[in-house]
Amino acid sequence: MSIKSSLVFACAVFNLSLYFGQEKIIDTVYIFDNQMNKVKLFHKISTLTPADIQKNSSNLSEVLRFQSPVYIKENGRGAVSSPSFRGTTAQQTAFVWNGININSQFLGQGDVNNIALFGYDQMEVKSGGGSVIYGSSAIGGSIHLNNDLSFNQGFNGLLNSEVASFGTFNNFLKASFSNEKFSFKVSGNYVISENDYEVPEAQNYINRNGKFYNTTYNVGVSYKIADRQTLSWQSQIYDASQNYPIFSENGNKSKYETQTFRSLLSWDINRNRFSNTLKTAYTEDNFQYFGIYKAPSTSGGINKNYIVRNDFNYFISPKWNVNVIGEFQQNQGEGLGDSGIQKVSRNVGSVAGLLRYFTTPNLRFEAGVKKDFVEDLNSPLLYSFSGKWKASNWYSVNLNFSKNFRFPSFNDLYWTPGGNLNLRPETSNQADMNHEFKVQDFKLSITPYYMRITDMIRWLDTGLGYWAPTNTNKVESYGLESQLSYEKKFNTHFIRLSAGYILTKSINLESQKQLTYVPLHKVFMNGDYQFKFLKVYAQGMFNGLTYTTTDESRPKALQPYFVMNAGASATIFKKYTLGFKVNNITDTIYETVAYYPLPKRNYSITGTINF
16 A cells, blocks of 8 residues: 555545545655554654664664664674563564564564664654554564655665774665656665774773674565556565674684565555555575584574465545455474474464544544464454544644564474473553643653563573473563654754653562663653754763663662764765764763673764765
């Protein structure tokens, strides 16, 4: 479904004449994630543009750490990294590529630093559950990596090159062409870093064996095969190598390699009253772990997923809309080496229905229900309810309830020894209420939330020499997400400021202790100023005390820290841009995972050509 169908919603909200008169407006952009524009009608979504992403070009971890409410724990710059929404785990965060859930079937999560950073047209961050639409793992929140294709834009190109501290080189090339019926876009990115930074104040830490590199290729094509029908294809190839840091010169060097292929074909039909999107997708993730750097791999895996998804959307009337989503997947996996996992597969099907009601231009509701059918597992009936009311020009409120889940991963079920075929899916019930205030150029968003997770899957010591997963904890998570923003343009000046504060209590109900690596307080701030050809930005992030042990030991906790970055760029002749960035201006010593400090002050120079 293209942006056509999403604009239909806006038409329904405003009046009947717009609903039937939108045909010419909607003919310019094709968006691969057809559901996201509907989600935005009822949920607060944070959108990051390619320019936002460029500010933290080292990796996806840096982007999310400084520009979102997500807590990122990273085992040193560029190494293994995992996200946490609202006090949940990495397995309870869904990564969604163009509407397709791409969490690893082996681990049940996404490694943030092994997900491509460049090549997307926008990145969107959604806090709160979304399993009715986006499936397993969408419990704490979801991170959306989206592409679109524009028509009637002619030829455009961009080349960006960056040289940074620690032997880092980052190159990105993008080109696109489109006319009235055809749109094509291709991009490539290559990043390499010796990553040999030092932090003498942290027990003379040297990031030995920290080298990483990755290469990404993206291709997108869209063609209008008939009046109101579009056939589109998006594909991504990703190849990466990531060394694991060691603590001494004589330490055992190891590394991790991964290769990813994703391909999505979509056929969209858009009419005045209905639209239908049929998608077929194939995703493949291969990985190899090398216990000894230059020796053969000691473990690994191959994961292949075949996906068919149909999304039917129909306006019964300008006020009533029904949306039915059916999906079938076959997940295949084969473990290599130490995992002990033989060839395994499972079939996963689901049917979801959503009903939306637009009572007035300022009041709307959505109710959804979903049933998953996971081979050899009992899956719960999921539901969601959302309502949004614009009470006045300066205040609006939206309320959300949902039940979400995560089914066990291949490692949870089949790892040898320890895999547990009797595991139950994790489930959560959650509620949040978002209050939005707008006064002139200021916007304030305040969202209190509550979540209760049951049957959490934990790997515990069996006492027999190995660990095994079991359904244990009940977790209660509650807190507050807030953000204040200001945006103003006057003459040739533009200012944009934003600051977010997150309070998170995530308690293991058995021990009554805060979960590990869940900071009670987080603050992130971003500021942009533009005058004609000159741009300047600054960003800061404060992280409160973070426990690393289940007994809330303060001596072993990560101490609070504040980190600040800044950059400036100048554009000449509207085509050439030269930029300079300073990361960690404050030269702060800080860790997001115990014993793995992140870099002190470092620099980069960037050059961009638009053609």
